[in-house]
Amino acid sequence: MREKVSFTSGGVECAAWHYPGSNGGCVVMAGGFGVTKEPGTDRFAERFAAAGFSVLAFDYRNLGESGGEPRQVARIADQLADWRAAIAAAATLPGVERVAIWSFSLPGGYILQLAAEHPGITAAIAQSANVDGPAVSRHASRYQTPLAALRLFGRCVVDTLGGLIGRAPRLVALAGPPGTVALLNTPDAQQTNEALDPDHRYTDWQQAVAARSIIPAALYRPAKYAGQVRCPLLFVVCDDDQSALAAPAIAAAAQSPNSELVRVPGGHYAPFLAAHEQVVEAELAFLTKHALSGEKLAPGADTTS
Numbered sequence: 001m002r003e004k005v006s007f008t009s010g011g012v013e014c015a016a017w018h019y020p021g022s023n024g025g026c027v028v029m030a031g032g033f034g035v036t037k038e039p040g041t042d043r044f045a046e047r048f049a050a051a052g053f054s055v056l057a058f059d060y061r062n063l064g065e066s067g068g069e070p071r072q073v074a075r076i077a078d079q080l081a082d083w084r085a086a087i088a089a090a091a092t093l094p095g096v097e098r099v100a101i102w103s104f105s106l107p108g109g110y111i112l113q114l115a116a117e118h119p120g121i122t123a124a125i126a127q128s129a130n131v132d133g134p135a136v137s138r139h140a141s142r143y144q145t146p147l148a149a150l151r152l153f154g155r156c157v158v159d160t161l162g163g164l165i166g167r168a169p170r171l172v173a174l175a176g177p178p179g180t181v182a183l184l185n186t187p188d189a190q191q192t193n194e195a196l197d198p199d200h201r202y203t204d205w206q207q208a209v210a211a212r213s214i215i216p217a218a219l220y221r222p223a224k225y226a227g228q229v230r231c232p233l234l235f236v237v238c239d240d241d242q243s244a245l246a247a248p249a250i251a252a253a254a255q256s257p258n259s260e261l262v263r264v265p266g267g268h269y270a271p272f273l274a275a276h277e278q279v280v281e282a283e284l285a286f287l288t289k290h291a292l293s294g295e296k297l298a299p300g301a302d303t304t305s
Helices: 037-050 076-090 105-117 133-143 146-164 188-196 211-219 222-228 246-255 276-290
Strands: 003-009 012-019 025-029 054-058 098-104 121-129 171-175 182-184 208-210 233-238 259-264
Touching (some): 003 076, 012 037, 025 037, 054 076, 076 105, 098 276, 105 121, 121 246, 146 171, 146 211, 208 211, 233 276, 246 259, 259 276
Parallel strands (some): 171 182
Antiparallel strands (some): 003 012, 171 208
């Protein structure tokens, strides 16, 4: 069972699902870049909750059921602020004594920065994480046609300038075949629906982001925070990941002093597809080991810095 809850971030109401737990641990979760909470977290959240963990799975501002304008604008600074507010909200949920965090793709990279700056986080999971935006962008460009790349860049520039004068966002699809204007044209990006919405039940999920969101995302490099993370940090890496790349995540794991690394065959969405059971079991084992031990949150503890 789960219930709809909300919390405030930057004056905006963020919508979330709360799965009550029984073991004192809470996993705060959010989907990948432009991915709302249901397709992004449902399958993993249900398994974590079945194992006794509370879960708080939320939508970023401007996306899904959360408030905020303009819609589909995904600013990294705003989304990190939403994470901080979600972590603080999770700490106030009934029975929660310890807080862990989980995400994938570009927000999987957020996990490194958040874990580095939040001493109250007990454990963190970065799944198929994009930890080096410039490297990933260079690699992804191999699957773009020159004309599509030019059109994408032009749309990003026009939308960025339009945002400065209050114009409505120009949207870009999250994934598309080579030759189309999309955030990703990589082979494994073509599995987005198969992985995240195989039953076509998430009809409200708008699979697009504002073009003004893309260039900052391409420049974001959270690998630089890897050495500052002190809590246990699990990297789940897909060996054939073409959308986030395995090598930068493996290198980041080597730099993190308390990291664990699980490698699985397959592309970016392997944890949702063929490797799902292997990944869920590894993540549950990690959470059971690390998110149910260590210091409990003190009443009224500040988890925002």
